[in-house]
Amino acid sequence: AAERQRTAETPVEAFDVMIRDLRSFHKKRGGFPKDLRELEGVVWEKKETREFSKDGAGLTHRNYHYLYTPIGHHEFTLWAIPVGRQRAAATTSFLVVSPESQRRWKGPALTPEDVTGLSLRPSANQLKVLGLIEQPTSLLKK
Numbered sequence: 001a002a003e004r005q006r007t008a009e010t011p012v013e014a015f016d017v018m019i020r021d022l023r024s025f026h027k028k029r030g031g032f033p034k035d036l037r038e039l040e041g042v043v044w045e046k047k048e049t050r051e052f053s054k055d056g057a058g059l060t061h062r063n064y065h066y067l068y069t070p071i072g073h074h075e076f077t078l079w080a081i082p083v084g085r086q087r088a089a090a091t092t093s094f095l096v097v098s099p100e101s102q103r104r105w106k107g108p109a110l111t112p113e114d115v116t117g118l119s120l121r122p123s124a125n126q127l128k129v130l131g132l133i134e135q136p137t138s139l140l141k142k
Contacts, residue, residue, distance in 0.1 A: 011063035011082035011090035031073030107132035
């Protein structure tokens with residue numbers, strides 16, 4: 001029972017699935033959504049159990065909190081922040097994504113204090129201060 005509880009509390013990152021789904025929305029609608037709730041009914045089936053933030057920019061799923069910020073119709077930023085009792089063992093990620101490319105930073109789990117002061121569009125220096133390191137750039141093949 002204790003093992004099952006620990007497994008249920010372990011953050012499981014679904015970052016790649018989120019990006020895939022956001023790109024699918026872009027392909028279908030010609031732009032990224034204004035918030036994550038717009039994915040329902042277009043890319044996702046509607047589910048009453050999804051934990052969106054009041055403004056629709058945040059979503060908590062499997063002990064990760066995702067913060068989405070559109071930058072115009074063809075670019076967005078996305079934070080993936082581990083939450084819960086097992087969060088310290090997981091990593092934080094930040095991405096800037098367009099239909100053709102993405103830049104990703106990865107680092108340790110953020111403290112609650114770090115999360116409180118989080119910028120939705122941080123500078124490279126702000127990311128470095130949080131311990132996030134830019135990963136090799138990935139260009140998508142059409």
